[in-house]
Amino acid sequence: MTAHAPALAVAVLVYDQVEELDFVGPYETFQVAGQQSTDLFGRPDPAFTVFTVAETTDLLRTRGGLLVRPHHSFTDHPPVDVVVLPGGDATGQSGRPAVLDWLRGVVASTTLTTSVCTGAFLLGALGLLDGQPATTHASALDDLAATYPAVDVRRGVRWVEAGRIITSAGISAGIDMSLYAVSRLFGEELALRTAAYLEYDWHRDPVRR
Amino acid sequence: MTAHAPALAVAVLVYDQVEELDFVGPYETFQVAGQQSTDLFGRPDPAFTVFTVAETTDLLRTRGGLLVRPHHSFTDHPPVDVVVLPGGDATGQSGRPAVLDWLRGVVASTTLTTSVCTGAFLLGALGLLDGQPATTHASALDDLAATYPAVDVRRGVRWVEAGRIITSAGISAGIDMSLYAVSRLFGEELALRTAAYLEYDWHRDPVRR
Helix, strand or coil: CCCCCCCEEEEEECCCCECHHHHHHHHHHHHHHHHHHHHHHCCCCCCEEEEEEECCCCCEECCCCCEEECCEECCECCCCCEEEECCECHHHHCCCHHHHHHHHHHHCCCCEEEECHHHHHHHHHCCCCECCEECCCHHHHHHHHHHCCCEEECCCCCEEEECCEEEECCCCHHHHHHHHHHHHHHCHHHHHHHHHHHCCCCCCCCCCC | CCCCCCCEEEEEECCCCECHHHHHHHHHHHHHHHHHHHHHHCCCCCCEEEEEEECCCCCEECCCCCEECCCEECCECCCCCEEEECCECHHHHCCCHHHHHHHHHHHCCCCEEEECHHHHHHHHHCCCCECCEECCCHHHHHHHHHHCCCEEECCCCCEEEECCEEEECCCCHHHHHHHHHHHHHHCHHHHHHHHHHHCCCCCCCCCCC
16 A cells, blocks of 8 residues: 555444444544645545444444444445444444344455454454454453454454454554554554654554553 | 542533544543442442533534534533533634633533643633643644743643643543543542553653653
8 A cells, every 4th residue: 555545434333332432542543644644645635534334324322421423324335445343332233133244244345354342242253353363352351262262362462463354452452553554554654643643652562551 | 539429520522623532532531430430439329420511412523523412502511520621623612702601600610620632722711721831732832822821831741730720732631631630539549440441551640741
């Protein structure tokens, strides 16, 4: 991918009882990376466009009670290059055929498929983590290993990369993972500028907690 | 304040073009602190209740395009103990009499008044920072000093405390400031547990960037 590659569409899944910082951390990170990319690369358009997607566009309530209206529904959204699967009640979502059917279709053609916190359970439910290294929120590591025994669950990491899939640890680790995704897609300088604008101390080494 | 003190109501201001992580970082931090407080202190109720407030409850669009419906309007919200003023287009808001009139009334009785990023401009517009140390996003420090010359603008800090007012640096620094506020109100152990749940490396020393 080069600095002048076409913009990538980032779809952030939202649902009732989604953990708000799980999805807003990546949302903000990719948005700011898009803004910074026009300055850094002299692009006419941001390198990322970002939107939320849910089963319907009805107003939903996050775990902490924020009221959010999704931009798009499962049946009416632009093509997706990068998908972000946040946690919260992701285990509940992982039992819902409508969600799994949508996700199976989307991940078939993404450049990157990412999860934050318990969002990894959605990937586990599709079998996408079988035989692969993956991580989740510290409090859910044992549950991930018990629910999906074929997954190589990693502890003490901020994120884990397995080909086109990146899973991250809990809540704020989604920001570190997103910065890494920006770096992988458009280079480290864009990720560093994005972290500087966010005034965020990026964990560039995923093994450091 | 003791572990069994009455719950504190945290009002998070939102408005069109608010920076999404500026307000969701503190929102999530106080929410999680509330959850953790019941376990840590054996309280029957969370130590914090958190809500968003705006001029009206109409759906609004954050700077990055998220669609959010505020819980309460300026004319119909519960009493406020802690107010959070996020950045984004806060300089635009600081020229709006409806916002300043509301804020003047609220800060008269808050336990803590806090800002994130350019939210400090709202406090500056009310003269509340005159002769006080304060900070904002790195890119707005010069502008804050030029717009409100009586403010003692501090650089290279995550947050600055001045009595009942705490201003923080840009975007993610709002999480550090909120953790400090939790610590000040209910003790450091609650703040540490909250940071652990968020998997966030809290900058406990405000001077470290």
